Amino acid sequence: MSDANEAANEPIAVIRTPISLDYHYSAGQSASRFLRAIAQGKLLGQKCPVDGRVYFPSRGACPQHGVTFGDEVVELSDKGTVVTFSIVRVPSENIPLELPYITINVLLDGADTILIHVLDAKLEDVRMGMRVQAVWKPKEEWTTSTANILYFRPIDEPDASYDSYKEHI
Amino acid sequence: MSPTLEKALTAPHKLEYTYKRSLGPVLSPFFTALRDRRILGVKRRDGRVMVPPKEYDPDTSESLDELVEVSDEGVVTSWSWVATPRRQQPLDRPFAYALVKLDGADTAFLHVVDAGDEGNMETGMRVKARWADETTGMITDFVFVPA
Numbered sequence: 102m103s104d105a106n107e108a109a110n111e112p113i114a115v116i117r118t119p120i121s122l123d124y125h126y127s128a129g130q131s132a133s134r135f136l137r138a139i140a141q142g143k144l145l146g147q148k149c150p151v152d153g154r155v156y157f158p159s160r161g162a163c164p165q166h167g168v169t170f171g172d173e174v175v176e177l178s179d180k181g182t183v184v185t186f187s188i189v190r191v192p193s194e195n196i197p198l199e200l201p202y203i204t205i206n207v208l209l210d211g212a213d214t215i216l217i218h219v220l221d222a223k224l225e226d227v228r229m230g231m232r233v234q235a236v237w238k239p240k241e242e243w244t245t246s247t248a249n250i251l252y253f254r255p256i257d258e259p260d261a262s263y264d265s266y267k268e269h270i
Numbered sequence: 271m272s273p274t275l276e277k278a279l280t281a282p283h284k285l286e287y288t289y290k291r292s293l294g295p296v297l298s299p300f301f302t303a304l305r306d307r308r309i310l311g312v313k314r315r316d317g318r319v320m321v322p323p324k325e326y327d328p329d330t331s332e333s334l335d336e337l338v339e340v341s342d343e344g345v346v347t348s349w350s351w352v353a354t355p356r357r358q359q360p361l362d363r364p365f366a367y368a369l370v371k372l373d374g375a376d377t378a379f380l381h382v383v384d385a386g387d388e389g390n391m392e393t394g395m396r397v398k399a400r401w402a403d404e405t406t407g408m409i410t411d412f413v414f415v416p417a
Contacts, residue, residue, distance in 0.1 A: 112298050112299070112302045113293065113298060113301040113302045113305065113407040114292065114293055114298050115290050115291065115292055115293065116290070116291050116293060116301060116407070116408065117288070117289070117290050117291075118289045118290070118291045119286060119287065119288050119289060120286070120287045120289065121284060121285070121286045121287075121358070122284070122285040122286070123282065123283075123284050124282070124283040124284070124285065125280060125281075125282060125283070126280060126281050126282070126283040127278050127279075127280045128278055128279045128280065128281070129278050130276070130278060132278075132279075133276060133277075133278045133279040134276070136279055137276075137279070194288050195286075245279055
């Protein structure tokens with residue numbers, strides 16, 4: 102356990118005290134539908150019947166108005182716009198990406214909520230408004246998991262206007 | 271509800287916090303001593319010994335640093351039987367959590383008594399540490415067994 106203290110005669114200065122919580126997670130009806138759709142390569146959102154905003158991923162009810170979304174779903178593009186980004190230079194356990202890497206808040210076309218993901222681009226190229234598209238695993242590896250999307254990559258489209266995403270920053 | 275109700279998807283989900291704890295000037299010697307199969311307490315100004323040791327006097331808040339070795343045998347002052355241990359508990363068979371006041375200590379501390387059967391447990395019973403074959407400086411380097 103105490104790999105920091107391997108030298109048998111060194112004083113023990115640090116101990117590991119991990120805390121682990123083991124859940125059996127039930128996705129519920131709405132998220133299950135979302136996950137079954139992503140296994141087919143489809144990205145489902147749901148529209149709030151009160152203000153028409155499209156929530157992604159789909160969920161059972163509107164967090165703002167408390168109304169149920171029912172069965173109607175909206176299929177979204179796997180293209181979107183970088184709303185904000187961060188360059189990660191500090192390693193984190195459980196994230197096996199090579200440093201530095203870019204995380205993005207991406208607004209998928211047709212959605213009104215942002216998705217947090219990773220962007221494969223040169224550090225100097227990433228910018229707000231950049232147009233990006235999801236890169237998927239090979240189709241035969243798709244499962245009911247958001248991990249079907251590996252990362253996003255830039256695409257050759259003009260940057261989105263600031264007004265088009267400013268309320269999502 | 272929806273007429274298209276399908277069975278919800280489920281999956282295991284493990285949430286883990288991989289903490290490391292810096293021990294400081296009092297607990298570092300305590301854990302280091304465990305590796306050498308010795309148990310240390312700390313002496314308060316009035317001479318009472320706390321095991322496990324603390325860095326500060328709980329009444330006066332003054333700093334404490336006088337470490338003293340206590341026995342690895344003592345007396346059970348209170349206990350609770352764990353009939354069906356859970357996966358992350360220290361033993362995979364029934365055991366007791368007990369407060370054990372070691373000889374030379376004035377406080378009892380919580381540890382495990384590997385007593386085999388609840389009928390072998392009694393407040394006031396003597397217990398002694400059974401040390402692991404290979405100690406690493408963890409609180410799990412020993413359990414108590416009836417003396």
